[in-house]
Amino acid sequence: MNKPSIPKGTRDFSSAEMARRNYIFDTIRDVYALYGFQQIETPAMENLSTLMGKYGEEGDKLLFKILDSGDFLRGVDAAALTEGGTPRLAACICEKGLRYDLTVPFARYVVQHRDELTLPFRRYQIQPVWRADRPQKGRYREFYQCDADIVGSDSLLNEVELMQILDEVFRRLGIRVAIHINNRKILAGIAEIIGQADKIMDITVAIDKLDKIGLDGVNAELADAGLPAEAIERLQPIIQLSGTNEEKIATMRQALADSETGQKGIDEVEFVISTLGSVAPDMTAVVELDLTLARGLNYYTGCIFEVKALDAQMGSISGGGRYDNLTGIFGMPGLSGVGISFGADRIYDVMTTLDLFPAAATQTTQLLFVNFGPAEATYAMQALTACRRSGIRAEIYPDAAKMKKQMQYANARQVPFVALAGETEMANSSFTLKNMTTGEQATVNIQQLISAIS
């Protein structure tokens, strides 16, 4: 029989991996809770009518569809089976799909439960999502998202708090980061002053290459993209933008003097950065106004964030932004939202690379009792119950196997302490406690055993 396997792009998580993943999830969860966010969960399966058309044509193709149960061909006419291609047939035989992200289910949730919710609603959600992407290194077909969003409030204090959350989570995880901030309205302003609304992606991509190809290179690329000389001329202060955030803001305010939208974007960024300076002067993260940040342009409408690790080569490890009209797609217009998301897999990789997981995060069992036979096992299990009552994670080797085998088990499991009790110890109500790291042994009673490990 062949060794069984799992679908490509999916993963099993071993207990060592789970311990480290939980360390990340628990950190994010704790910080979200400190900031008043409330956890919700939505089903893995959504109606395809909820999901289709929300992620563009490409996204529709990446949805995992679930075959209707029972006689799924009932009512499907013979022609549909062979004509019209697979998308049409899929629509006939599949009503449900696996969620593709947490944002659309959240929008659906808000609209469906509008009468039960108190606005502004601060929710967080940590659940897997599924995408039929071509699997490759670092890209999976099942992965967790860790989202926090606030809906029903236009206040920029929400942006400020989300940046504090980004700072706090990475501070706790020990990852040094830069939080890049930009604003969709600044980008719109840039496009406006040069009269090239459709070239904004070309512009940000070219500016992003300044370090690599130099000013002449950037200007050449902009010309190749079809920008007239005059537009490129007007972009010069923006391309060469440098200095502190305050200096950048001053330069941009001047460069975008003719764009009302642009001014609004600068106001927003300035408010967020200066408020952060007042309310969180001890932030660990570097905050940086970055005009090349152009994520999610088709849905973000205000501030945009992206987090990069300073000590590891890795793309964005977290990001987010402000979107107006999240729930409009489900018939509830006028509700503004702002949110962030942590990329757990990339954070995991950064922490592994930089060796940032604390030992305690990966240690499971703290104490193993060796099993010498029925009477000794009963004696050990009485102590075991006491240890667990004191919060010690402990086991007894279930079989009276050879000593060597039991010690191998302790080593393989990386159990730091082993307790042994044979006839002598039982007669003295004691245990021999072995420290597996140092090799030291000591004779202890149950209280000493517990305090040695606690």
Place this chain on the structure above:
Amino acid sequence: MNKPSIPKGTRDFSSAEMARRNYIFDTIRDVYALYGFQQIETPAMENLSTLMGKYGEEGDKLLFKILDSGDFLRGVDAAALTEGGTPRLAACICEKGLRYDLTVPFARYVVQHRDELTLPFRRYQIQPVWRADRPQKGRYREFYQCDADIVGSDSLLNEVELMQILDEVFRRLGIRVAIHINNRKILAGIAEIIGQADKIMDITVAIDKLDKIGLDGVNAELADAGLPAEAIERLQPIIQLSGTNEEKIATMRQALADSETGQKGIDEVEFVISTLGSVAPDMTAVVELDLTLARGLNYYTGCIFEVKALDAQMGSISGGGRYDNLTGIFGMPGLSGVGISFGADRIYDVMTTLDLFPAAATQTTQLLFVNFGPAEATYAMQALTACRRSGIRAEIYPDAAKMKKQMQYANARQVPFVALAGETEMANSSFTLKNMTTGEQATVNIQQLISAIS
């Protein structure tokens, strides 16, 4: 536009529900970890070849199948589309399915990762499973299972520890329970001595009705089921089995004197119950030998457990047992396992009925700062940062809305404390702290604020 909805049999969990569910999951997780169990996770999707044929014909029908992505009709000949019925077509266009339980994926995991695992392997797993069952009250198409299993050890100490876990979890949750124990070999022994191996289900079902229909009723039902008078005669001591566990064991040992298998079953139950008495004399749960317990007869081979709440009308809220040869279906024979599973949804219902959730389990935000405008908000947010650093879950209302609206928000969210700071407080570096339960107000500085809430 219609209000959006979710697939039937699935659920959204609100933040209040999530808080209570997490209270249950965290309790189970903590106890599993104390007993040295290691968490793993497996993908939601498994290859259908892994799942099919493992749950009987009925189970195969209840698997959610995932339509292959891309051109799923490629290679499917026209005849298959119309002939052979839907199961054959489904097999052509679906390679993957959603997991139906956690046991088969666990068996697959053990075989696939056999070279990385140290045996005995104690794993726990808390993840959702999916079944295309007809939805009804208390039965869902997506629900969580919380399983712990030990593979690679025949020792009955594992059974003892699993019963201790059952006891500890329900003790912590505050649910008074009886743990029913039986043994597959005792049931086989009963069938053996009366020469009616195929009647064991009829017998346990009939015995289970003793309280309701009386001894004559039970005997009549056994006769209806086709048992000869002599067999019914031999069953009398078993049907009328009563007394303490020790008395029951003594009676059964005599009744099954002619069955070696039956004696073995009694030995096992006796060992588990008496060892429990020695190592966990302070157990809270009632332990009861119950011959009518006949769950999972097609896979359990030794001890069987089932937990019932004493103070609520509800089916089994937890259960498990010993199965030999779990991994044989994947080509790795000879590995014995024993495990338990908690029914989170039923436990949730019992706890709701009995009002057992502690208030702290459902409270989210502890403190809300009222927002009186930009300057006041900055002042409040400085304090907010300090509160969060002290571990207080706190928020500021993001907009400078009317006081009434902000207080309504605090009430709706059931926030127990509200802090207010206007000009006067700002001048004195103070806050007005309002206890929302008692209505009391006090002027406090930031340290007093933090200690009042911590």
